[in-house]
Amino acid sequence: MLLRSVRTPFLKQCSRASSSTTTTTTSGKALASRQPSTEARLFSTTNDGRTFSSLPHHLSRKNNGMVSVLVKSTKVPRPIARIPSPKKPPKMKNQLKEKKASTTTTTAYETTKPRVDALHHKEEHVPSHFSYAGNAALPITSELKIVLPEDDAPSGIWPVFRMMDESGNFRQIDAARHVNSTKIIPTKNDLSELQNALMLQYPHFADQFLSCDLLKRSKNDYPDTRSDNTLLRAHRQMIRLRKMDTILHNAQRQGRISFYMTQHGEEAIHMGSASALKPHDFVFAQYREAGVLMWRGFSLDQFCNQCFSNDLDLGKGRQMPVHYGSRALNYQTVSSPLGTQITQAVGAAYKFKLDAADDPGKEAAISIVYFGEGAASTVDFHSACNFAATLKTPMIFFCRNNGYAISTPVEDQYAGDGIVSRAPGYGMAGIRVDGNDLFAVHAAVAKARKLALESSAPVMIEAMTYRQGHHSTSDDSSRYRDTDEVQTATDVSDPLVRLSRFLKHF
Numbered sequence: 001m002l003l004r005s006v007r008t009p010f011l012k013q014c015s016r017a018s019s020s021t022t023t024t025t026t027s028g029k030a031l032a033s034r035q036p037s038t039e040a041r042l043f044s045t046t047n048d049g050r051t052f053s054s055l056p057h058h059l060s061r062k063n064n065g066m067v068s069v070l071v072k073s074t075k076v077p078r079p080i081a082r083i084p085s086p087k088k089p090p091k092m093k094n095q096l097k098e099k100k101a102s103t104t105t106t107t108a109y110e111t112t113k114p115r116v117d118a119l120h121h122k123e124e125h126v127p128s129h130f131s132y133a134g135n136a137a138l139p140i141t142s143e144l145k146i147v148l149p150e151d152d153a154p155s156g157i158w159p160v161f162r163m164m165d166e167s168g169n170f171r172q173i174d175a176a177r178h179v180n181s182t183k184i185i186p187t188k189n190d191l192s193e194l195q196n197a198l199m200l201q202y203p204h205f206a207d208q209f210l211s212c213d214l215l216k217r218s219k220n221d222y223p224d225t226r227s228d229n230t231l232l233r234a235h236r237q238m239i240r241l242r243k244m245d246t247i248l249h250n251a252q253r254q255g256r257i258s259f260y261m262t263q264h265g266e267e268a269i270h271m272g273s274a275s276a277l278k279p280h281d282f283v284f285a286q287y288r289e290a291g292v293l294m295w296r297g298f299s300l301d302q303f304c305n306q307c308f309s310n311d312l313d314l315g316k317g318r319q320m321p322v323h324y325g326s327r328a329l330n331y332q333t334v335s336s337p338l339g340t341q342i343t344q345a346v347g348a349a350y351k352f353k354l355d356a357a358d359d360p361g362k363e364a365a366i367s368i369v370y371f372g373e374g375a376a377s378t379v380d381f382h383s384a385c386n387f388a389a390t391l392k393t394p395m396i397f398f399c400r401n402n403g404y405a406i407s408t409p410v411e412d413q414y415a416g417d418g419i420v421s422r423a424p425g426y427g428m429a430g431i432r433v434d435g436n437d438l439f440a441v442h443a444a445v446a447k448a449r450k451l452a453l454e455s456s457a458p459v460m461i462e463a464m465t466y467r468q469g470h471h472s473t474s475d476d477s478s479r480y481r482d483t484d485e486v487q488t489a490t491d492v493s494d495p496l497v498r499l500s501r502f503l504k505h506f
């Protein structure tokens with residue numbers, strides 16, 4: 001019952017989507033203070049004098065035995081640099097000098113010209129490559145094309161499908177990139193007008209916008225936002241997930257829970273894919289997909305009950321923290337052994353296929369399995385892909401390629417072109433997508449789901465992203481990757497700030 005008594009303060013903090021920062025002391029009290037800057041130092045100290053850093057880890061630096069951390073605000077996003085050329089990384093020192101010289105508190109996107117001017121400007125920088133871990137540069141495409149088993153595989157490196165650049169602007173096709181067009185500003189909070197405006201402004205994405213559930217209102221108000229606006233709900237859920245991560249990570253540092261894993265930098269994968277699925281589709285998660293469960297209706301109370309292992313936990317405290325599960329929401333309970341969920345997802349998809357054959361009138365469903373690029377090195381991954389392809393099971397293999405499998409970088413994980421390049425070898429369809437682009441992830445999953453049902457066959461999706469936080473609270477990633485690399489990736493490709501910039505235009 002002691003655990004129940006400490007649950008309420010954390011829920012109150014989770015429900016706040018404010019930009020205030022929190023300093024935690026040994027007594028467990030939280031002192032909130034508003035800062036004029038979007039950065040603040042956080043640290044937590046144990047009773048024996050040891051000091052641990054709080055979120056996010058990658059900005060930490062040692063100072064006289066104390067670990068201090070710079071934490072970004074979610075209310076006012078930090079300025080973001082454009083995607084750098086592999087040969088010329090962004091100069092962070094110049095950006096810091098410019099920030100100090102500024103006398104206002106406006107952010108970068110508030111001081112730029114309106115979007116219509118940027119589209120007409122002939123010198124606008126439109127990135128042609130996706131910056132990835134290890135200074136890798138992957139080609140970008142604006143064509144949503146799932147490579148089928150009978151198609152020729154892309155020569156060279158598989159391109160990354162992207163709809164929205166880091167600036168918050170949707171991409172123009174090469175032939176019309178700098179062609180002047182009439183700018184249509186939709187009525188505020190009107191998704192139908194926004195959808196029509198985007199279809200006119202970017203006709204090459206018309207099919208994606210027309211079928212995008214993010215641009216459609218819900219039949220009923222969402223209980224967690226009390227609104228029927230799906231796009232704004234996705235934005236709010238991304239903020240809520242990041243806030244929840246921060247608070248529960250700090251709770252672990254205080255010794256209140258035993259373990260935690262954050263989702264920093266991968267929120268667009270969660271909300272983009274979850275919004276493209278149907279409620280009766282079955283989800284098999286690895287351990288970094290809490291946003292998918294949040295989108296389906298898992299409450300903050302339920303997240304905290306599971307992490308604190310109290311008497312209200314659905315699993316009655318029999319699982320480690322972050323090992324969520326919900327039968328009502330068709331979300332299989334997370335298991336610790338790596339890759340075991342992949343073969344389980346194949347079995348579930350095969351059952352859905354048999355049910356569809358026995359009852360053609362029943363609403364069709366698929367299974368989707370999430371895993372990291374590290375889990376793709378397990379025997380379970382190979383077995384699952386082989387069974388799924390030969391049995392023709394309607395499912396999606398969703399790989400979150402975030403650059404690191406705990407401490408193992410991708411260059412030590414595989415010598416080939418990522419994970420999706422393996423799909424043709426199994427006789428499986430596949431596509432690579434920008435995992436930091438909410439709209440691109442949604443479009444890819446929606447099309448993959450449709451293809452999986454129509455062809456009764458598996459589809460593999462590889463979402464390229466970057467893990468901004470530690471692997472878990474048991475990990476210190478500063479020992480195997482440079483903090484400048486993490487800072488650059490955070491400044492360039494943060495999915496939450498990218499979506500915020502887009503919403504700022506309208």
